[in-house]
Each structure stands twice: as structure tokens, then as C-alpha cells.
Amino acid sequence: MLFFCVPVFAATYGDADCSLVEVIDGDTIRCDIKGYPDIIGKGISVRFRDINTPEIKGDQKPLGLISKKKLEALLAGAETVTLKDISRDKYFRIDADIYHNGRKINTNELLQP
Secondary structure (H helix, E strand, O other): OOOOOOOOOOOOOOOEEEEEEEEEEOOEEEEEEOOOOHHHHOOEEEEEOOOOOOOOOHHHHHHHHHHHHHHHHHOOOOOEEEEEEEEEOOOOOEEEEEEEOOEEOOOHHHHOO
């Protein structure tokens, strides 16, 4: 039996508006992607591209909670956010650039504690 290694190329899936469900932590939100079937678009976890904030578990918890609260404040009252350049990361998680009111949210200046 032969096995072949096929390189995986990063593909982007465009842009989508979504209803914000919750802020999970400082670099991840949960949302419902408008126009997508529930099985692939409802309650979807989306990571912010190029951002890695401290975790809210373990010894990073205090800084992780600060990052989460900062993101919650940035998105306070937001019902809709826009996901741009949606793709999968190396762990097959969904990641995207996140915009709210025309402002890119996933920047280090905005999200780092």
C-alpha cells in the first residue's frame, strides 16, 4: 500500500457577516454566520488571525481574563461582526480578521493586556 503526502495550501473562504454569540477568550469569539446552514454556521468558534492572547486556564489566567474583558469591552453592544478572509489554521480551526463598525479588532494594540 502506498501513501502520499499531499501539501495543504491555505485557502481563504471570503467574508461573512455573523451574529456575535459570545466572547470565549481574548482571541476567540463564538458566532452564528448569516446565510450558512446551522450545521456549519451556528455557534461557530472563530479565532482572531495573527493574535495569541494569554489563556484563561492555568498560570496565565489573570492575564487571560484581562484580555477577554478587553475584547468584551471592544465588542460591547455589538450584534454583528464581519469575518474577513476566513480560513483554517494549521490546527484546522477557523480563523479570520474580525471587523466591527469598519474597525479591525484583531490587532495586538487592541487586545494585549
